[in-house]
Amino acid sequence: MAQYKGAASEAGRAMHLMKKREKQREQMEQMKQRIAEENIMKSNIDKKFSAHYDAVEAELKSSTVGLVTLNDMKAKQEALVKEREKQLAKKEQSKELQLKLEKLREKERKKEAKRKISSLSFTLEEEEEGGEEEEEVAMYEEELEREEITTKKRKLGKNPDVDTSFLPDRDREEEENRLREELRQEWEAKQEKIKSEEIEITFSYWDGSGHRRTVKMKKGNTMQQFLQKALEILRKDFSELRSAGVEQLMYIKEDLIIPHHHSFYDFIVTKARGKSGECSWPGLPMAACC
Template sequence: MAQYKGAASEGSRAMQLQKRREKEHKEAEFRKNKLKEELRVDKMENKFAVHYDAVEAQLKHSTIGLVTLDEMRAKQDDVIKEREKKIAQKKAEKEQKRKEEIEAKNAQKQLQKQQIRALSFLTEEDCDDDDKGSGGGQSDGKEVEEMEDHQDDDEDDVTDEDELEEEIPTKKKKMGKNPDVDTSFLPDKDREAEENQLREQLRLEWVTQQESLKSEEMSITYSYWDGSGHRRVMKVTKGTSIYQFLQKCLESLRNEFGELRTVMADQLMFVKEDLILPHHYSFYDLIVTKARGKSGPLFAFHALDDIRVTQDASKEKEDSHAGKVLLRTWFERNKHIFPASRWEPYDPNKSYGKRMAAPSKEEVHQIMELRERLKDVLTTPDSQSESFFLRWIRARDHNLDRAEDLLRNHLIWREEHDVDNVLDTESHDSVSFFKLFPYWVSGTSKDGHVVIEVPLGSWDIRKAFLVDDGEKKFGLYTTQLFEKVMARIRELNEEKASRGEWPSAQVFGVVNWEGYSYSQLLNWKALQNLLTIASKYEAHYPEILFKGFFVNCPSIFPLLMGFIKQILAPKTLGKLEIFSGSKNNEWESAVREHVDPEQIGVQYGGLRTDRVINK
């Protein structure tokens, strides 16, 4: 075979590659032989051996003939103990050997350091620094080289050596600790142990205190509800769960009500303040969290017959309704009928307060940012209040860009239509329109909201078109309605602010649809103007509604509601309650829960016979 002829560098490279291949081949053969040795089986019976048990082997070797079970167990315990003792001894020997090796290595290192230090011209401090550094080996080598260089120098050159010794710096004194420095922020095992001990002591005290609170007795007023109330009083501890309470109620009611004789506690419900309480909650949980329902507190279990009728509506009430114990089957049959239509499962993350909730920390920051964005267009004092900005932020689900667009469009609309002066421009047309389209801002609800009554079913909007420029005048008339409501809200909020309360006034509306006819629904122009009222609310007066009752709704109302749902936001739709004309008793009692009879007209379940328009 011809020899390779070429550059010397190429030949060297080929030789290196050949050696690498031979080395890899040898390594592969070594691994192959090692694997073959590990898998090799000498005897046939070893092919079926799964593992080797030293204890079992020793038992077989030391046990001869038949033995009793106790003897076998005793011998097995002895063998196991002896085996463990041998393992521990071997482990201790290995550990001792490992320690000796480590000590030998450390001693060797110390010896090398001493030899290097003896040969070095550096000071002890420099040697220590070199030892602590990562490059200690390199510095040691340099020191040896320097020593050899100095030995090769001329011994007669004494002056040079003296100068070198003068240049070597003297050993610096190390800085000590300053006892006056505050070190409380540094980790301290003793201090941390004391803190942990104190923390555990406080935790135990808190647990003991809570257990004592849970063991306190209280009286709960409740009614067994089967369409009518059967009031009872029961004593339980605060730590009792809703399920345990229902079980006790069931035991006391079974003898009196036959339908309860075959049911269990999990087939019952406990409704408090229009909320269905889960069975796993305890009364202690509701008391500690100060939970509130739709119509009162969930943490108060006494009940008055006629609550919050003569009290100040601006103050937080602690009086509550009696809870209702009822069958789930009754609720499923009657959940479309008042009062069951108002009940819903309790959600601890949801606010059921009667007032417009105060802003959260995140909302406060959003209010500040929105105020900064709109400082060029908002100049009136009313538009600088937090409640003003909060309405627009919540109307757009805390999206600041959308809230800013909505508010800017509203301000443009107010300027184009001169809305700020709309209440000062009431004319003869406004008086005549009131006869055709009446409404009353009649009073204040129990929760401090503005009450408005609108017989919208008797508003035959087609009559507005008989007047010159009637459509424009009707739009102006509805704007005046909204502005009067807003003026009343500002009055109530000013009163609340003077008392140091959050300005939370909203609108409680009762809309009577009695008289709304099919012919009005078919008139497209009248329908458009009616829907404009809903769109004007969403675009220019959002989040002022606390609750709205649509009463005496005719059979054609679902058709109209189909158009309204396309305009109103889901939040607004969730605040509406709809009652048909055949359910007078239901909606009248529902209205009276929110409004005193003296504050509303007789046609809405109240006592007032006069109607006065706010000026």
């Protein structure tokens, strides 16, 4: 007797299609995950390269001062790229040494665990092998430490090509202050020597007619001191000046009335000028009058 099996065959077919779709979905998910991983790897590589060239660009900017030629710029850029590549290579080498060291330490830990578990005694050959591995570990540790010290020294070092004159420097400031003080003392000594030099002044006392006299003074003397000395000379010949004081006299140089508190040195050093031009110190007639 024949039986109807349509429903069972349809169910089997549907189950087969579901499994096929599930398998396709899994394949699609795996493909998406693989593409995402590849994109992440590419982005990491791009970041490494961009970081590498950003560091080179920053170093190039900091080490370039003023105008340089194109050839010098290219040469400096190539040198910086090579130096950066060396640093990256040493960094990778340091990482590899670290990984090897960790593997050796892990191997030592496993052997130590086996030694603790096992109650068997070690043979001389095993001890020698363990000693060689310990020496290898020590060698890797020493090499890694040397790499770290070299890296630290390189980071802390200064670039001798960079201009640092604008930075504060205590030693340089102390040297500059000492030099300034020496120059100041030297200048003051020179000015004191000039002030102590003697000059002969020819002056004329004017009371309607000129009466010429001469007197020796120092360049550092003031006009008041000069008038006092001139008054002492004139009193011998002019009785009207015996009761006069310095404050009643004026000192006139060409077309200038000179205040009493100024010195000859002030006008000689500054090369004072009147309306008619530069005054001669000393030499031209001078006048003191009541």
